[in-house]
Amino acid sequence: MSNAQKFYIDGAWVDPVVPATLPVIDPSTEEAFTEISLGSAADVDKAVAAARRAFATFSQTSRDERLALMRRLLAVYMRRYDEMAATISREMGAPRKMAHASQAAMGSLHLERMIATLETFVFEEMRGTTLIAREPIGVVGMITPWNWPMNQIMCKVAPALAAGCTMVLKPSEIAPTSGLLFAEMMEEAGVPKGVFNLVNGDGPGVGEAMSRHPGIDMMSFTGSTRAGILVAKAAADTIKRVHQELGGKSANILLPDVDLEAAVTRGVTACFGNSGQSCNAPTRMFVPADRHDEAAEIAGRAAATFRVGPADAETSNLGPVVSKQQFDKIQALIETGIREGATLVAGGPGLPEGTNRGYFVRPTVFAHVTPDMTIAREEIFGPVLSILSYDSEDQVIELANDTVYGLAAYIQAGDLARGRKVAAKMRAGTVYINYPAWDAGAPFGGYKQSGNGREYADFGLTEFLEIKGVVGYGAA
Template identity: 40%
Template sequence: MSTSHPFLSRPVLPLFIDGKWVQARSGETFDCVNPSTGALLTKVARGGAEDIDAAVTAARKAFNGDWRKLKPLDRQNLMHKVLAAIEERFEELALLETLDMGAPIARTSTFRRWIQLAFRFYASQAVQPRGTVFANSVPGEFMSYSLKQPLGVVGAIIPWNGPLITQLWSICPSLATGCTLVLKPAEEAPLSALMMAEILTQAGVPPGVINVVPGPGPTAGSALAAHMDVDRVTFTGSTATGRRIVEASASNLKRVSVELGGKSPDIVFADANLDAAAVGAAMGCFNNTGQVCYAGTRLLVERSIYGTFIEKVAAAGRALRVGDSLDPSTQLGPLASRAQLDRVANYFDVARAEGARFVSGGDRVGGPLANGYFVTPTVLADVHNDMRIAREEVFGPVLAAIPFDTEEEAIRLANDTSYGLAGALWSRDVGRVHRVTSELRVGMAWANCYGVTDPSVPMAGTRSSGYGVKGGPFHIDEYLTAKTVWLNTQ
């Protein structure tokens, strides 16, 4: 498959502000690299605080105009038109995501279905009734009711591990409610957000409704989080950075939602379908080369099956084809950046120093893939829950297997973490499934499956995994503000 892409024909890919391509005020650029090869893809304008301010100004101007007043049916029709435009260029988007962050083309090619589901669900929300009439006991003839109106300007700081999908968690509800948007994609993977802005504008989304400013987190991201004219900021990324985003957002007490790190438990009981659980546990951790916030990276296995089961999981990992992301047969691509490769390699050293046993993996991939950022899927045994490898988020294909003896111990180990994004269990006992899912301190739990999501179903985190809802009708409410009206009818 060709590595050329029509969207990368410019010498420098600019920022997108107020419906126009513009260079960064500083004139600075950064390199965008193909993680499968380490080769330069393009140069991108490096946005800073001044560019963020220009984007927020454009977003506020668009919000104060006719955009927020668009009729519900017109808004729904526009979203259907945008979806049609995305589908027309979907192959370009999928290829760009593969080149930019390394997800295999076999994976990004499946995103069409998810994009359809997202746009159709949020378009349906655009025409839902909003507001409530309240009974009141005030003497006289008073009517009391509430309105739900678009919140305003939304700043979205999106991660590098899946930007094509992640950005839609902000784009779709903004279009459905009448908010305007400033996207700040990560420097490691900014391309799909820039192309998406072009597609939306060509489909009829007015200038200023979507603005895209790639740039460093400490400058562009911090400026967006602290901006006094941003009404809501949403962030997906590490817990440490999330804390700084929350602190910066206090400038004007803007609304915040943060989806942060995870060290999610995947619990396997002896009565489970072990063949299905082994494949599920492997993909629950190794999918997207382990670069998933809710990846099941702590495998808790009932002691009576511990040895045989982790061998099954390791075999499932070895069977996955690691290769160039453009090869249609590749199942696992590279890590998204050189920095992430170094991070994962360091955790291999940490695991060895702590005494973990490598059942499989633990190596960089050499040969024809040596210039890319590839590692082998890794299963670690003889792990205790107090080891760093069991407590810290690696964000790579590294699975730490921990034995347990009783249901109560499994629950205790699962909850013995600072995170709380997701968790899963495998068992044929329906009563046990209900008991354990009820006790897991997570925002999302799976039983006899892993990683199943749908844009119409809410997902959220707890504790150090953040707060705020994505998906489902609750998500729409985060883009609306409620206003109570009292009307004297006399």
């Protein structure tokens, strides 16, 4: 990638103000495959200045002008779709097939949905003689994670474009090459200079400078709750809007009337998807106490069907986790689960058999997990499932909600009416009943320490808008 050590600022590829580089590691091999530049506050200043200049004109563009830009971007994205899938696979370890079918697809699907949203979105309405206007908030700072890189980039960039905002993006420094490729796509689509800017870097060097910057009107952050707290604190002095999608520890409640074999098997698959590196993964499976051991046996069989291996291997359906830091964290939590008395049903610590390099984690299932155990409370972010038991519907609702997080919840029910009843009592931003198909129009975001604000479709677009009331606008 020719622009790997450059930033995209004010419509041009530029060198960092202060030279500094960081290797990008292929998690399947533990070897560097490229280097990026690390930015500083000086680079953020340049990008914000460009975005502020561009906002004066881009904020005044028509709906049709913004739609034309977004449609050009979609065409470029689809033409380079295979390249994006391969880039994501290498930088964060998603198996090639999964990267093509899911990881890269999130970018195009969200962009398509935002185009459809913009076509009919109501920016102005009259209430009596008062005009209610929804206007772009301004310059948006965006910090995105490594686990679903294009999903989160597009969930921020697409609504910002639709709203008429300008932006500065900092992709994850762990998986930055997809962001650089996306910047090339934006350039090819003809985004006006200064509307989209990209500065690579780490949290202390770039993320904090963005969050504190008085020229940024809104911070949109996706990542860990720990990092989200730092963003919010840094942003507080300038009273900017802070939109966050953070961690999760999602419950998966299997009600007594389900087909246990199917419900447990699909629950394991949902938990292990993307090597367990999804903030909304159903990592706590609640099963009726009298069927706990049966569920554990089914989960063990399901875990055994996963083939762990390099992202580019045809046989792999579970790739590595993204980094040594992540690998070490997961290994420590697996050891903690054993030490605290959970029953190891499948997997466990150490590398899978036949591997001696790469950040590969054995697909792991714990049974007889109690709510006070560390693995039932902390976000592991790896292919590790905890099975807990319950005695009554009221008890499982209480246990499921007993977490600092509230991003997602899952309900499996033979009786849909009963499933809906339980869903209504979940303190989570999204509830999924009976493993439904993914919906790009459903609001995505969390309660409690899982964040604030929502993404996807019109819910996401609204986050990038300010509301203005013009009283007397319609007076005679």
